[in-house]
Amino acid sequence: MPRVFIARLAEAIAAKGSPVCVGLDPVLERLPQAVRNASGTPAAAIESFSLGVLEAAAPVAPAVKIQSACFERYGSAGYAAMERVASRARELGLMVIYDAKRGDIGISARHYAEAAKNLGADAITASPYLGPETIEPYLEVALGVFVLVRTSNPGSAPVQTPALMDGRGVAHHIARIVSRLGQDHRDDALGLSGVGAVVGATQSSEGAALRAVMPDQVFLIPGFGAQGGTADDIRAMLRPDRTGAADAGVLVTASRSIIYPNPDSGVEPKKQVQNETAGDWQKAIAAAAERMRDEIAAAVTPERV
């Protein structure tokens, strides 16, 4: 079940040689002008752009993370676009991580799990606040899960860092719960579990401590690139006994720095891209994904003795 997910993910990472995950967070105002001109509705524009990103990134990235909010924003039309985008991602051989940060219980949680399956997702992101029973329904339908543990946004500190009676922070406590929950979903050959954790690249000072608590978890690491996370930040979160990218225990995700690759030079984004043709923007995305792959690959490859 989620063991199948983790084995497939490791295989995909090995095949591409790097744990790069493209964050697909399409925002209408930032799309290339060529895409917006050719699309009749906002939902059609984000769909067309997303399909173009998938094509450009598929040779480089083993996985794509689809941000549900960007599609839900356009209601049922946006949701239908997301269905087609997820379907195309699978056709292109990409692992699909449904970034929905869902968190409910009972039949509602089971329905969210069905929704993710229907979408063709391989894994989902989930919030831990309602307890382990909010995670289990995903595992029961063989989805991988990435539980929010320590996120990259500065504003998360008031909730995630206060210390419990044993001196450990709330995020550390959640990490222990995730680690325990993951034990039954572990691929022993890989030493990795189908229950992973979201740990922000900008939290690298805590990264090593969280890795010690969660030795079997794949860390889905947002915040690389535009949010300031670097390859050094990633290094602190690797599994110490890794032999290569596939069992390094990380999946590094970048969104803005890949899908809007123009240097953010203070120029109004609309201006930056208005003269681009379809070929141009896709080439720029492919190049950005390659740059990130190379940076990350260097970071996760064990040093030769």
Place this chain on the structure above:
Amino acid sequence: MPRVFIARLAEAIAAKGSPVCVGLDPVLERLPQAVRNASGTPAAAIESFSLGVLEAAAPVAPAVKIQSACFERYGSAGYAAMERVASRARELGLMVIYDAKRGDIGISARHYAEAAKNLGADAITASPYLGPETIEPYLEVALGVFVLVRTSNPGSAPVQTPALMDGRGVAHHIARIVSRLGQDHRDDALGLSGVGAVVGATQSSEGAALRAVMPDQVFLIPGFGAQGGTADDIRAMLRPDRTGAADAGVLVTASRSIIYPNPDSGVEPKKQVQNETAGDWQKAIAAAAERMRDEIAAAVTPERV
């Protein structure tokens, strides 16, 4: 802003004389046979049922809570059904609480807020794990927010109850954050804020303590009825200085006990309802909502001296 939400909610509660919120969690297998027979697809069946529930409950309930998972489970077709159901709820004068338990940051949170607005929601439920900045985007578009503080499911304890260094539990800490966040969105005449809290009916032992921390919050209270919460449990969570149902600071939600009102006698649910006609099941729902209204009204009305 969210002040408008809280004023409208209080007005709706005063008009109906009771803070009953119908939880619309339609599950295909539990729908009346008449509805299933008449509907071509699962999404059409839950839509038809939901519209019938709204009609039956509107004379009694000031608000409806729409469980997003039950609609998302059927993909874009389910989402489109949810759009029509929310639209109909507004036509019937019901306040619409979008029970989506969303929790994201930055542009994603803003997109979730837009999605809720597009749906015609008056308020949304939200998870606090990513910090206050995950709540603010909803307030910025004038949505009310009910933040998950202490939930009714037994499995929430490992996350919500561990004590911080000051001896208070995690939920208590979140309550303080919610209370602070709510100060800028307070209707002074009512003494209530547009930032509310989800506090389960089954957590009444903590209810009074949470009320002390969150004097201005409307408690959205799930767990009444099928999950075991009673009118006595509600009483512990009322605002002490209330003058009536409208400023009692609670919105009590029940789902299964209202929308599937047949006594759960161990009989297979399908069997219970197969002989019902459309008129029958709607009458049973209206009666169940009235019973709940009367139970809750007695509990929230201040004792006469």
